[in-house]
Amino acid sequence: MNQAFDPLNLLILAIAVVVILRLRSVLGKRTGNERPPFDPYAAQRRAEKPQPNGNVINMPQRDNAPDNPVLDKPAEPVWSGYAEADSNxxxxLEKIAAADSQFSTxxxxxxxxxAYEMVVTAFAQGxxxxxKxxxxxxxxxxxxxxxxEREKVGNVLESRFVGIDKTDVVGADMKGKKATITIRFLAEFISATLNKAGEVIEGDPKQVREVTDVWTFERDTGSRDPNxxxxxxDETG
Known part of the structure; x- marks a missing residue:
């Protein structure tokens, strides 16, 4: 028996016709005038294409470019905002920047x-x-x-870092390839040392304490290690 006009075949054919008509309405017909796909590197390839008069790539000329106040503005000294001009x-800082072009104060x-917060927190936690x-x-x-020594006697240091109120660069120098920078931190903590019995033997677990620390950091500028x-x-207060 001929199954060409079976109701199921007719339904499938009808669905196929609807899908084709929808695709034509979305995609349209190709006429040969369609825009090519977006190529973000097309302009670069055109600019780098050799010119008839030689293998010269035409670059923008500074004289013909519009003035850019951001580019024209001279770079601020590396010490700007952290030290007085001509101070030690x-x-x-200028010596360090000369040895390390990536340095930024x-x-x-x-x-x-x-680093300051990490060190004082790690010390309190042992x-x-x-x-290291x-x-x-x-x-x-x-x-x-x-x-x-703290662990040997059974003492526990309970410390909570509150924040840094102020930082001052108080020293900077280069000795050979070794750069050193000294910073004075004015910070606040809540800290107390407790003995085995849980008694406070130093500090106050409820009182905010102001501390002034002077820390010196160093780095070998000849090393690939940027740290x-x-x-x-030195704790001064």
Whole structure:
């Protein structure tokens, strides 16, 4: 028996016709005048295409370009906002920038703030591994010894970092390839040392304490390692 006009076949044919008509309405017909697909590199390839008069790539000329106040503005000194002109700190920062073209005082100070919080938090928690990554060998040994003595007698340091109120760059220098920068931090903490019985033997767990720390960071500018390490500490208040 001939199944050509079976109702199911007719339904499938009708659906196929509807799909084709919808596709034509969405895609349209090709006429040969369609725009080519978007190519973000087409302009670059056209600009780099060799010209008839030689293999010269025409570059924009500075004289014909419109004035750009941002580009025309001279770069600020590396010490701007952190030291006075001709001061020892300013001269030291200039030496560091001359040895390391990527150096930025602002980026350094921002990083030093983060390092400061990480170090004081790691010390309170007895986190030796974190300290080892942030401190020079000599400073690490001093911190590790203090942690060991604290643990030996069973004392616990409870410390909560509140924030840094102020940072000042008070020293900068280059000795050979070694750069050093000293920063004074004015910070606030809540800290207390407790003995085995849980009694407070130093500090106050409810009182915010203001602390002034002077920390010196160093880095070998001849090394590929971009990280600075804490090389010296001094608590002045």
């Amino acid at each position: 700190v300013a001269k030291g 602002q980026i350094f100070v921002d990083g030093a703030k983060v 986190d030796r591994q974190s300290l 990554n942030l401190l020079s060998r000599d400073v690490y040994e001093g911190f590790a010894k203090a942690i060991e 600075w390490k804490l090389a010296a500490t």
